[in-house]
Amino acid sequence: MYPSATIANSKITYSGTGSTFSSSMSSLAKGTKYYVRGYVITDQGTNYGNELTFTTASFAVGVSYVGGLITYIDATGEPGIIVSPSDQGTFVWSPSNIQTNATATGIGTGKANTDRIYSVLGAGNYAAEVCYNLHLNGYSDWVLPSFDEIKAIKDYLKTSSNLSYTYYWSSSEQGTDGAKACYVEISYGTIRWYGKYFNKTNNFRVRAIRYF
Numbered sequence: 001m002y003p004s005a006t007i008a009n010s011k012i013t014y015s016g017t018g019s020t021f022s023s024s025m026s027s028l029a030k031g032t033k034y035y036v037r038g039y040v041i042t043d044q045g046t047n048y049g050n051e052l053t054f055t056t057a058s059f060a061v062g063v064s065y066v067g068g069l070i071t072y073i074d075a076t077g078e079p080g081i082i083v084s085p086s087d088q089g090t091f092v093w094s095p096s097n098i099q100t101n102a103t104a105t106g107i108g109t110g111k112a113n114t115d116r117i118y119s120v121l122g123a124g125n126y127a128a129e130v131c132y133n134l135h136l137n138g139y140s141d142w143v144l145p146s147f148d149e150i151k152a153i154k155d156y157l158k159t160s161s162n163l164s165y166t167y168y169w170s171s172s173e174q175g176t177d178g179a180k181a182c183y184v185e186i187s188y189g190t191i192r193w194y195g196k197y198f199n200k201t202n203n204f205r206v207r208a209i210r211y212f
Contacts, residue, residue, distance in 0.1 A: 003035050007046060011039070028056050066212050067137035069160075072152040074107070081107075081145075083153045084136055084208045086160075091127045093169050093200035099178030102128075102171055105147040110209060113171035114143040127169045131208040142208035144171035147182045149209060157207060158186050167204040 012025075028034065034056070038049035063070045065082060072081035094100070100120040102113035117128035127144050134142040145153065147170040157168060167183045174180040180197040183204055198204070 004051065005035050005037065006048070007039060007041075031059075032056050067139040067210060069156065070212075071156045071209075072107070072149070080212070081149060081152060082210045082212050083156055084134075084142065084210075086207075088130050088134065088206045088208055090203045091125065091130055091169070091206050092203055093127050093181040094121060095124060095126060095201065096121075097179040097200060100173055101175075102173045103175040105170075105172045105182070107146070107148050107152065108211070110143040110146040110149045110171050111141075111211070113146055113173075117144075117171060117173075127204075127206045128171055130206055134208050136208070139210055142210050144169065144206065145209045146170055147172040147184075150184045150207075153207070153209065154184055154186070157184070167198070167202075169204045169206055173200075 025034075032055065033053060035051055035053050037051040040047050059065070059070060059073055059080070061070055061073060068082040068084050070080065071083045074080055094117075098120060100117045102116040102120075104113055114128045114132050118132045121129065123129065131142045131144040134140070136142060150157075150168055150170045166186050168186070170182045170184065172182040174182065174197045177197070179199055181200050182197050185196060
């Protein structure tokens, strides 16, 4: 953040005799230009290398970032939801009517739901399992979105998928009926998302998300 920075500013200290080194930085401010340069301290004083600059990404809906596209940011403007660039395919929610108790619907609950479903159902070929084991664009922490999360990305699903009619599974099971789970319907130009449940053995589309 400081042009011509010196060790009086933020610094990382290494000791040794090697001619090369590497470092990483975290907790950087978004949308901010940073200035960095190496330095060496000897008996003769402090010497600085060439100055380099980089600008951190700004979080905004529609921006490509960490494996997908930002589709939701909470009211504080801080991290939110990344959606995978394309559908993972069409799958059943579950091959049976086993109750998983993955009933959470809120933003941020997709991971807990996905983990819960996988812990109950185990290996297979179903919506949550596909997301749980997904390795995409360098990331392996994808999940099946909860009902509120898939509502949050519904506009992207509509525009990116170029579909006139389809259903997407959420990870939210109906709490009173182990045979059903919640989905979002995209139909004839209208996005319907109001509390619909369907039998888990239906094949609906799946779109994974991750958090950032």
